[in-house]
Amino acid sequence: MKLRHLVLTASAALLSLGLSAAPQVGTAAPDFTVVDTKGNSHSLKDFAGKNVVLEWTNHDCPFVVKHYSGNMQALQSDLTGQDVVWLTVISSAPGKQGHVSPAKADELTASRDAAPTAVVFDESGVVGKAYDAKTTPHMYVIDKAGVLQYMGGIDSIPSAKVDDISKATPLFANAAKAVLAGGKPDPAVTKPYGCSIKY
Amino acid sequence: MRRVIFLLFYCSMLISGHAATTGWQTAKHLKAELVSEYQQVTPGQTVRLALHFVPDEHWHTYWQNPGDSGLATSLSWQLPEGVTAGDIQWPTPHAIAIPPLVNYGFEGNTVLLSDLSIAADYASDTIDIQLQADWLVCEEICIPAEAQFSLTLSVASNALLADEQSALFRQAQQQLPQPLNISGQFDTSGGAFSAVIDWQQPTDITVFFVAATELVDHAAKQQISQQGTQLLLQQPLNTYFSGVDDQIELVLVSADTAYSVQLTKSRQTAAEILVTEGQQSSTALWLILLMAAAGGLILNLMPCVFPVLSLKALSIAANSTQQAQQKRDALFYSAGVVLSFVTLALLLIMLRAAGAAIGWGFQLQSPYMVALLVYLLFALGLSLSGVVQFGLGLMNTGGALTAAKGGKGSFFTGVLAVVVASPCTAPFMGSALGYAVTQSAPVALLVFAALGLGMALPFLLLAFVPGFARLLPKPGAWMDTLKQVLAYPLYLSAVWLLWVYGRQAGVDAQALLLIGLVCVAAACWLWGRKQLAQAGRVGAGFALLLVLLALVLPVLAPKQAAPQVQSSDTQHWQPWSAATLKQLREQGKPVLVNMTADWCITCLVNERMALNTDSSKAALALYDVTYLKGDWTLRDSAITEYLRLYQRDGVPLYVLYWPGQPPQVLPQILTPDTLPQTLARLSSQP
Numbered sequence: 001m002k003l004r005h006l007v008l009t010a011s012a013a014l015l016s017l018g019l020s021a022a023p024q025v026g027t028a029a030p031d032f033t034v035v036d037t038k039g040n041s042h043s044l045k046d047f048a049g050k051n052v053v054l055e056w057t058n059h060d061c062p063f064v065v066k067h068y069s070g071n072m073q074a075l076q077s078d079l080t081g082q083d084v085v086w087l088t089v090i091s092s093a094p095g096k097q098g099h100v101s102p103a104k105a106d107e108l109t110a111s112r113d114a115a116p117t118a119v120v121f122d123e124s125g126v127v128g129k130a131y132d133a134k135t136t137p138h139m140y141v142i143d144k145a146g147v148l149q150y151m152g153g154i155d156s157i158p159s160a161k162v163d164d165i166s167k168a169t170p171l172f173a174n175a176a177k178a179v180l181a182g183g184k185p186d187p188a189v190t191k192p193y194g195c196s197i198k199y
Numbered sequence: 200m201r202r203v204i205f206l207l208f209y210c211s212m213l214i215s216g217h218a219a220t221t222g223w224q225t226a227k228h229l230k231a232e233l234v235s236e237y238q239q240v241t242p243g244q245t246v247r248l249a250l251h252f253v254p255d256e257h258w259h260t261y262w263q264n265p266g267d268s269g270l271a272t273s274l275s276w277q278l279p280e281g282v283t284a285g286d287i288q289w290p291t292p293h294a295i296a297i298p299p300l301v302n303y304g305f306e307g308n309t310v311l312l313s314d315l316s317i318a319a320d321y322a323s324d325t326i327d328i329q330l331q332a333d334w335l336v337c338e339e340i341c342i343p344a345e346a347q348f349s350l351t352l353s354v355a356s357n358a359l360l361a362d363e364q365s366a367l368f369r370q371a372q373q374q375l376p377q378p379l380n381i382s383g384q385f386d387t388s389g390g391a392f393s394a395v396i397d398w399q400q401p402t403d404i405t406v407f408f409v410a411a412t413e414l415v416d417h418a419a420k421q422q423i424s425q426q427g428t429q430l431l432l433q434q435p436l437n438t439y440f441s442g443v444d445d446q447i448e449l450v451l452v453s454a455d456t457a458y459s460v461q462l463t464k465s466r467q468t469a470a471e472i473l474v475t476e477g478q479q480s481s482t483a484l485w486l487i488l489l490m491a492a493a494g495g496l497i498l499n500l501m502p503c504v505f506p507v508l509s510l511k512a513l514s515i516a517a518n519s520t521q522q523a524q525q526k527r528d529a530l531f532y533s534a535g536v537v538l539s540f541v542t543l544a545l546l547l548i549m550l551r552a553a554g555a556a557i558g559w560g561f562q563l564q565s566p567y568m569v570a571l572l573v574y575l576l577f578a579l580g581l582s583l584s585g586v587v588q589f590g591l592g593l594m595n596t597g598g599a600l601t602a603a604k605g606g607k608g609s610f611f612t613g614v615l616a617v618v619v620a621s622p623c624t625a626p627f628m629g630s631a632l633g634y635a636v637t638q639s640a641p642v643a644l645l646v647f648a649a650l651g652l653g654m655a656l657p658f659l660l661l662a663f664v665p666g667f668a669r670l671l672p673k674p675g676a677w678m679d680t681l682k683q684v685l686a687y688p689l690y691l692s693a694v695w696l697l698w699v700y701g702r703q704a705g706v707d708a709q710a711l712l713l714i715g716l717v718c719v720a721a722a723c724w725l726w727g728r729k730q731l732a733q734a735g736r737v738g739a740g741f742a743l744l745l746v747l748l749a750l751v752l753p754v755l756a757p758k759q760a761a762p763q764v765q766s767s768d769t770q771h772w773q774p775w776s777a778a779t780l781k782q783l784r785e786q787g788k789p790v791l792v793n794m795t796a797d798w799c800i801t802c803l804v805n806e807r808m809a810l811n812t813d814s815s816k817a818a819l820a821l822y823d824v825t826y827l828k829g830d831w832t833l834r835d836s837a838i839t840e841y842l843r844l845y846q847r848d849g850v851p852l853y854v855l856y857w858p859g860q861p862p863q864v865l866p867q868i869l870t871p872d873t874l875p876q877t878l879a880r881l882s883s884q885p
Binding site: 022023024060061062063096097129132134135151152158159160161187189190191192193194195196197198199 | 267268269270297298299300302333335337339340341342343345412413438439440441787858859
């Protein structure tokens with residue numbers, strides 16, 4: 001009896017995993033439910049009709065620090081000002097580097113003058129893995145219909161130097177602009193760069 | 200203290216000219232120095248420079264392809280005119296796993312070599328080298344750093360080695376992958392990076408590293424397989440793959456050496472490079488022979504061999520009183536089987552050499568051959584039923600062999616068993632055949648001989664192992680009953696072949712064949728009467744005429760253009776074509792390919808038992824799998840090509856394509872669970 005139960009559970013788990021294949025641009029973005037720093041729950045389907053940006057972050061990562069020198073905050077206020085939902089996702093597991101308390105996350109937002117719609121937690125890594133998120137930062141753009149339109153790097157020069165931001169092609173910003181205009185980004189898939197996500 | 204000593208050392212170097220090292224620069228978790236192999240250089244010389252990293256324990260820097268995260272170390276040189284620096288010569292990297300991600304990099308003493316070329320007309324007596332190095336050093340967290348190094352080398356008419364640095368350069372040399380000037384191609388179709396490399400070395404490659412970034416899924420399983428003189432590699436593509444250069448560097452690592460190879464992008468997108476499951480590494484010949492023998496043994500259980508098997512069992516039981524006779528029979532039978540296999544192999548090799556796109560099972564692809572087999576099986580059935588006695592040996596292949604007793608009869612039973620067995624490629628046989636086809640002729644023949652030996656094994660055991668013989672029941676009246684009962688499997692086999700013939704040639708031709716069967720029946724009846732001395736020469740002559748008529752009838756059969764297409768509203772499959780498959784795979788859809796033929800009973804059983812079931816249909820629907828079916832009943836060269844892609848020479852072949860995964864070849868005998876389980880497993884892989 002126990003064994004049978006085990007087998008059933010295992011196959012159910014396999015089945016549910018089976019539905020989460022690698023994300024693909026041009027197809028429906030994987031749905032998720034996450035809780036933000038205020039304890040509010042957010043699901044992707046709640047944002048139907050709005051463009052959504054997902055930003056994977058880890059405040060101590062030098063590549064994140066590079067873009068929080070002003071670039072990331074500018075992108076956040078620019079896009080949220082145009083009715084885009086911007087979720088900053090922290091996938092660091094408890095005990096791993098980059099894992100922070102809700103209070104600490106809010107304090108980071110305030111001290112860095114960041115302007116995301118919400119900072120959300122993905123302690124189990126389920127959302128990160130569903131999106132095949134690998135680095136911090138790692139950027140995604142989902143359109144109003146819930147279709148994944150962009151995934152990859154924030155810009156074209158993989159470095160931790162602030163000076164390089166102005167020299168790089170702003171791949172993510174261009175993609176977001178294209179999606180807001182109702183178009184398709186080109187390129188839609190780019191190389192993400194940064195620190196590894198501490199799953 | 201260390202610093203003081205170093206300072207003293209530095210000063211002493213200054214006195215003797217210019218130092219060959221910049222000395223250590225200390226950054227967080229890593230110290231670095233720039234070292235020259237020569238302390239004094241000469242115009243026209245190429246000197247090696249080394250950026251030497253010593254990170255803290257467990258900290259690492261990155262390879263040119265850093266993997267899922269991280270950043271490759273980069274160098275920017277400022278050099279006087281007439282002096283140029285080459286690219287970094289990367290040491291062999293290590294995979295650093297941080298599940299679910301994988302990085303490629305270096306721990307411990309790391310030396311990045313670059314060549315410095317000095318023009319022959321370089322006039323100044325010093326070279327000022329300025330290097331800016333950028334690196335990322337990580338353990339769990341990452342620290343980017345940059346450092347400036349300046350080094351001055353004196354230029355004179357003779358070069359002077361920096362002896363104290365030679366150990367470092369020796370170590371660096373050892374850590375470099377050995378460049379191999381061999382050709383290799385790669386391809387990125389079908390959701391995977393695949394490569395085929397000319398590989399003469401008998402070395403076992405355990406892991407490979409692709410220098411291009413965002414090409415392979417770094418954490419995914421690598422498939423490495425050596426087949427003959429080819430090394431085949433495969434790994435699923437990276438989620439962030441968006442294109443690749445026409446030429447990439449690849450590092451191959453064996454237990455004690457590493458090699459670097461340049462791969463060029465394959466021009467023929469159609470000729471897909473594939474590494475199939477189950478052929479992970481080069482397999483020893485003896486293992487292949489053993490597998491071939493096992494395959495042959497299992498052939499005895501295949502539906503298409505079973506009637507012949509029962510005949511032979513009966514014949515041995517009939518002779519069980521005479522041990523010597525039994526042994527002789529078994530030996531002759533085995534010889535018949537083995538020789539037939541070898542003959543088939545020779546034929547196959549010859550045809551292959553002639554460039555004919557022909558495959559295993561081709562005997563039954565010609566309708567006339569099928570017609571002859573129908574006659575043969577039917578006549579044998581009549582013989583078992585007692586209408587006619589084909590000598591005392593129960594099995595013979597025609598008039599001339601009718602009288603053959605014992606040895607000859609047994610030999611031809613063996614031959615017949617092989618002819619009938621050939622369309623059913625049992626498990627093991629597929630891979631043994633695939634192996635044989637790619638091998639030299641002697642090896643191929645050996646493999647086929649092993650197949651035959653395996654098939655004959657039960658009879659050899661029966662005759663030579665006393666324990667086996669004792670298991671046989673005592674002879675008696677039951678034997679005649681058994682003989683008559685055994686006629687029915689033969690009739691059924693004939694009906695199956697009739698059906699195959701009907702599918703191949705149409706219902707009119709089938710009717711003609713049935714008339715031919717009536718002729719055969721009449722001929723057998725007349726022959727039987729002659730044996731009982733109830734008919735004379737006229738009867739025998741008439742019987743011969745009837746047989747001739749039966750042989751001519753299938754030739755007169757009207758040709759049918761194409762097999763009829765079944766109605767498509769109830770079927771859950773679509774006809775296979777290479778273009779459809781390619782299109783579906785490009786769309787990123789999962790696809791199941793089933794290569795079948797009407798004359799392949801294993802195929803039909805698999806379809807009924809495992810593919811056309813509700814659970815399999817539901818699984819196909821659940822995962823949105825497109826089911827493509829290829830029909831090899833009539834020889835179809837496109838399908839033959841496709842089979843060969845998977846190192847197969849016969850049907851059935853089941854291949855499951857899951858986007859982002861290498862194609863999965865399913866076993867040749869399917870259980871009802873095979874498909875749903877494989878789909879569940881494939882879809883659960885990230």
